[in-house]
Amino acid sequence: MSLYIVPTPIGNLEDFTFRSLRILKEVDLILVENNKFSKKLLNFYNIKTNTKTYHIYNEHRIIPSILEKIKRGKKIALISNAGTPNISDPGFLLIKSCINASIDIECLPGPTAFVPALVCSGFPIHEFTFIGFLPKKKRRKKLENLSKENRTFIFYESPHRLIRTLNDFKFFFGLKRDIVICKEISKVFQKTLRGNIEDMILYYTNKNNKKILGEYTLIINKQKK
Structure with a gap:
């Protein structure tokens, strides 16, 4: 009995392992976060397996039936x-539920956005903290606590919150970080920008009022001693 955790491409559909x-x-059965979105990948590779949506809005309700199937x-x-x-x-929640039910978990290696971003950042990576998306509640407290640490930080951010987040970084980490x-x-449309926090705020607030689009991974260097 096992559940397979299968990473899928974050962009180029060719970034997919044979396994x-x-x-x-x-x-x-394949549990998908969004059936319409995943069909693009499944159709590309001619995968005909049945699918069922699994996301944060229905997981509590459907997990018992998933465990029973396994x-x-x-x-x-x-x-x-x-x-x-x-x-x-x-x-x-599903992984934790499987562990509690003595169901094996097998996670395949594969794509995740923060690893290539971290590797190509040029920042020290022997000690880093992956934050992902900042919490909606106690956001400033989280950043205040991080400002006391001396390691490389990795964040995910959506386009409509990018400028707000950069300004929060300015307050807690300083303009020159x-x-x-x-x-x-x-x-x-992959692109990598390098500089300090001040540079990034100026860049994204002076784009001739063009709408900010895309998905962003932000890597902040450790403090200089």
């Missing part, structure tokens, strides 16, 4: 819209 492809074709011998895989499930995506912003990793 992930095989597993998704062999299992009896116990009866059904092979089930979990994917998210992009990247590795449970990394700023649904998955934690080095930062790398990776936009749309592995996608057509």
Whole structure:
């Protein structure tokens, strides 16, 4: 009895392992975060496996039936819209429930946005903290606590909150703290910007009023001693 956690491409559909492809074709059911979104990948690789939506709004309700299916011998895989499930995506509750039910978890290696962003940042990576999306509540308290640490930080951010987050960084980390912003990793409009926090605020507030689009990974360098 096992649940397969299968990472999926974060951009380019070719960023997919042979093993992930095989597993998704062999299992009896694929749990998807968004059926319409995932169909693009599944159709690209001619994967005909049945799917069922699994997300934060229905997980409490459907987890018992998922566990029952696995116990009866059904092979089930979990994917998210992009990247590795449970990394700023649904998955934690199902994984924890499987562990409590003595169901094995097998997580395949594969794409996740923060790893390539961190590697190409040029910042020290022997000690880093992955934050993901900042919490909506106690956001400033979280940043205040982080400002006391001396390590590289990794954040995810949406386009409509990017400028707000950069201004929060200015307040808690200072204008001159080095930062790398990776936009749309592995996608057509992939772009990497390097500089300090002040540079990034000026760049994104002086884009001739163009709308900020895309998905962002922000890497903040450790403090200079």
